[in-house]
Amino acid sequence: xxxxxxxxxxxxxxxxxxxxxRDETLILPVNDSISVTLDPSHxxxxxxxxxxxxxxxxxxxxxxxxxxxxxxxxxxxxxxIRARACDVEDKEKGIKIVKKDWDKLHVHMASYNNFPTAAxxxxxxxxxxxxxxALAKLMNAxxxxxxxxxxxxxxxxxACRSLFGGFVKWNMGKVEDGSDSRAVQxxxxxHWDDLVIIIAVVSSRQKETSSTTGMRETVxxxxxxxxxxxxxxPKRIIKxxxxxxxxxxxxxxxxxxxxxxxxHAVCLDTSPPIFYMNDTSHxxxxxxxxxxxxEGTPQVAYTFDxxxxxxxxxxxxxxxxxxxxxxxxxxxxxxxxxxxSYVIGDKSI
Ligand code: DP6
Numbered sequence: 001x002x003x004x005x006x007x008x009x010x011x012x013x014x015x016x017x018x019x020x021x022r023d024e025t026l027i028l029p030v031n032d033s034i035s036v037t038l039d040p041s042h043x044x045x046x047x048x049x050x051x052x053x054x055x056x057x058x059x060x061x062x063x064x065x066x067x068x069x070x071x072x073x074x075x076x077x078x079x080x081i082r083a084r085a086c087d088v089e090d091k092e093k094g095i096k097i098v099k100k101d102w103d104k105l106h107v108h109m110a111s112y113n114n115f116p117t118a119a120x121x122x123x124x125x126x127x128x129x130x131x132x133x134a135l136a137k138l139m140n141a142x143x144x145x146x147x148x149x150x151x152x153x154x155x156x157x158x159a160c161r162s163l164f165g166g167f168v169k170w171n172m173g174k175v176e177d178g179s180d181s182r183a184v185q186x187x188x189x190x191h192w193d194d195l196v197i198i199i200a201v202v203s204s205r206q207k208e209t210s211s212t213t214g215m216r217e218t219v220x221x222x223x224x225x226x227x228x229x230x231x232x233x234p235k236r237i238i239k240x241x242x243x244x245x246x247x248x249x250x251x252x253x254x255x256x257x258x259x260x261x262x263x264h265a266v267c268l269d270t271s272p273p274i275f276y277m278n279d280t281s282h283x284x285x286x287x288x289x290x291x292x293x294x295e296g297t298p299q300v301a302y303t304f305d306x307x308x309x310x311x312x313x314x315x316x317x318x319x320x321x322x323x324x325x326x327x328x329x330x331x332x333x334x335x336x337x338x339x340x341s342y343v344i345g346d347k348s349i
Contacts, residue, residue, distance in 0.1 A: 001052060001053070001093055001094060001095050002050050002051070002052040003050065003051050003052070003088065003090065003093070003095055003097075003138065004048060004049070004050040004138075005048070005049055005050075005134050005137045005138040006046065006047070006048040006049075006134065007046070007047055007130050007133045007134040007137065008040050008044055008045070008046045008047075008130065009040070009044060009045050009047075009126045009129045009130035009133060009162050009163075010037050010038045010039060010040040010042070010043060010044045010126060010162060010165075011037075011038055011043045011044065011045070011115075011125050011126040011162060012035040012036060012037045012038065012125055012126075012158065012161045012162045012168065013035055013036055013038065013197070013303065013305070013311050014033050014034065014035040014158065014161075014303070014305070015034055015035060015036060015167075015240065015252070015255070015256040015259065015301075015303060015313075016032070016033050016034040016233060016236055016237055016240050016255070016256075016259050017033055017259055017260070017263040017303075017305075018031070018033035018157050018158060018170065019031075019214075019215050019218060019225070019263050019266060019267075020215050020218055020219045020225050020229060021157070021215060021216070021219065022172075023178065024216070025072070026154060026177070026178040026181075027153050027154055027155075027156070027157045027178075028172065028173065028178050028181050029157055029170065029172045029181070030172070030219070030225070030229040031172055031228070031229040031233040031234070031237075032169060032170060032171055032172050032233065032234070032237045033158075033161070033169070033170045033233075034167060034168065034169050034170075034186065034237060034240050034241070034244075035158070035161045035167070035168050035170075036166075036167055036168075036195075036197070036313070037161070037162060037164060037165045037166060037167075037168060037189070038197065042114075042115075043113075043114065043115045043126070043199075044113075044114055044126055044130075045111055045112065045113050045114075045126035045127045045129075045130040046111070046112050046114070046130070047109060047110065047111040047112075047127075047130040047131050047134045048109070048110050048134070049107055049108070049109045049110075049131070049134045049135055049138045050107065050108045050109075050138075051097075051105050051106070051107050051108075051138060051139075052105075052108075053105065055105070055106040055107065055108055056106060057106050058078065058106050058107050058108075058109075059106075059108050059109070060074060060108075060109045060110075060111070061108075061109070061110040061111070062111050062127075063111070063112055063113060064110075064112075073128070073154065073155045073156065074131075074155070076151075076154040076155070077128065077131060077132050077135070077151055077152070077154060077155045078107070078135065080151040080154065081132065081135040081136055081139055081141055081151060082102050082103065082139065084136070084139070084141040084142070084143055085099060085102035085139035085140065085141055086099055086139070086140040086141065086142060087099055087140065088139070088140045102139055107135070107138070109131060109134075109135075111127055111130065111131065113126070113127070124155070124156035124158065124159060124211075125156060125158040125159045125161065125162050126159075126162050127155075127156070127159070128152045128155030128156045128159035129149075129152045129159045129160070129161075129162035129163050130162075131152075131155065132148050132151050132152040132155065132159070132163075133145075133148060133152075133163065136148055136151075145163040145164060145183075146163075146182050146183065146184060147182070148163055149161070149163045149164075149170075149182045149183040150178065150179060150181060150182040153170075153178070153181060153182065153183075154178075157170075158170075158211075160181075160182060160183040161183045163183060164183060164184075164185040165185070165188060165189035166185055166186065166187050166188040166189040166190075166191055166192075167185070167186040167187050167191070167192070167244045168183050168184070168185055168186060169183065169184050169185075169186050169237070169241070170182070170183045171183075171184060186241055186244055186245070187244055187245060191244075191247070192244065192247050194315070194316040194317065195313055195314065195315065195316070196313070196314045196316065196317055196319075196320035197311060197312065197313050197314075198311075198312045198314065198320060198323060198324060198327070198342055199309060199310070199311050199312070199342065200284060200309060200310040200312065200327060200331065200342055201309050201342065202278065202280045202281055202284075202307075202308040202309050202310060203278070203307070203308050203309065207276065207306055207307045209274050209276075209306070210306075211305075211306045214267065214270070214274050214276075214306055217270050217271075217272075217274065218266055218267065218269075218270040218274070221269075221270050221271040222266055222269040222270050222271075223269070224265060224266050224269040225266050225269070228262055228266055232262065233259075236255055236258075236259060239251065239255055240252070240255050240256075243255060249298065249315045250297050250298050252301060253292070253298035253299075253300065253301035253313070253315075254298060256301040256302070256303050256313065257285075257288075257289075257298075257301055257302055257303070259303070260302065260303040260304050261285075263304075264276060264277055264304065276304065276305075276306050276307055276308065277304055277308050278308040280308065280331065281304055281308040281309075281310060283330075283331070284302065284310045284312075284327075284331065285302060285310075287326065287327075287330055287331075288300050288302050288312070291326065298315075299314065299315060299319050299322070299323070300312050300313065300314050300315070300319060300323050301313040312327075324342065327342065328342075
């Protein structure tokens with residue numbers, strides 16, 4: 001027999017960034033972060049997990065290619081879910097697994113992204129969230145999404161925020177074992193449903209410095225990070241939660257842009273400096289800043305993760321249409337810039 005479970009999880013984009021760990025093994029961050037979860041029909045991961053007595057080892061395929069499970073992150077997630085596995089009975093298929101059998105049974109896992117993994121569009125966030133969720137269902141683990149988020153976090157920090165829709169906060173937590181470092185929903189996906197997200201894919205090349213390596217170097221060398229984590233982010237988190245709850249776009253946009261810029265400033269403050277944005281990214285920022293300034297109130301927010309792609313959040317469909325028009329005029333895909341496409345991703349909202 002084979003027992004199979006398939007799950008789908010959207011990616012998330014941080015509006016207050018996670019950058020820097022205080023514990024690399026458990027993946028515990030130096031500050032809280034807040035993100036918005038995209039609509040699953042746009043950027044998401046689909047994962048199928050299977051268990052059968054005929055499987056002789058745990059195996060994983062990513063976009064059709066087998067990958068090594070030797071990295072500690074997959075093992076941590078598997079171990080944590082196995083420890084919470086419960087009895088499973090499927091009379092129709094004649095399947096009966098008791099709790100202690102899970103230690104001997106092996107699983108096969110296959111994951112697909114509906115967007116390029118290399119494009120720096122937070123693929124690990126959706127990937128680990130989906131894997132942990134699917135494994136929990138397969139093994140009948142009873143944990144709620146908050147508890148599962150603390151497990152997904154051990155796969156990739158940003159993954160913990162993808163277990164909820166809407167706007168999500170990752171509380172950094174205080175305790176040493178990391179059990180209180182988990183995600184909570186700030187507002188659900190219906191709360192602010194007129195926002196529209198446009199991603200300008202400036203480059204689909206794999207980033208030169210991975211987030212994991214980049215943030216390690218930042219923690220080791222940047223003084224600005226200490227200031228950001230202790231002084232700036234705690235205040236910003238409070239203001240951001242307020243802006244989201246009140247659907248106050250002007251404050252939301254101001255905080256989102258400022259936090260993205262400070263994250264990239266912290267990267268520049270790292271030794272050697274890390275450059276994630278390129279000239280096209282900088283030109284997109286100038287274009288949005290000018291537009292927001294001319295209108296007297298922010299129309300669009302921008303944020304950049306560990307890569308040059310711009311994530312643009314428009315207040316509503318009308319502004320999104322105007323934004324797209326401007327972008328296509330100033331940054332036509334395949335022009336002399338290295339911009340190659342636009343992805344419109346309504347948030348799950
Ligand atoms: C810039 O979650 O990919 O996207 O925990 O080492 O796997 P690891 O890093 P990852 O870092 C994401 C960094 C970011 C900001 C964010 O999503 O908050």
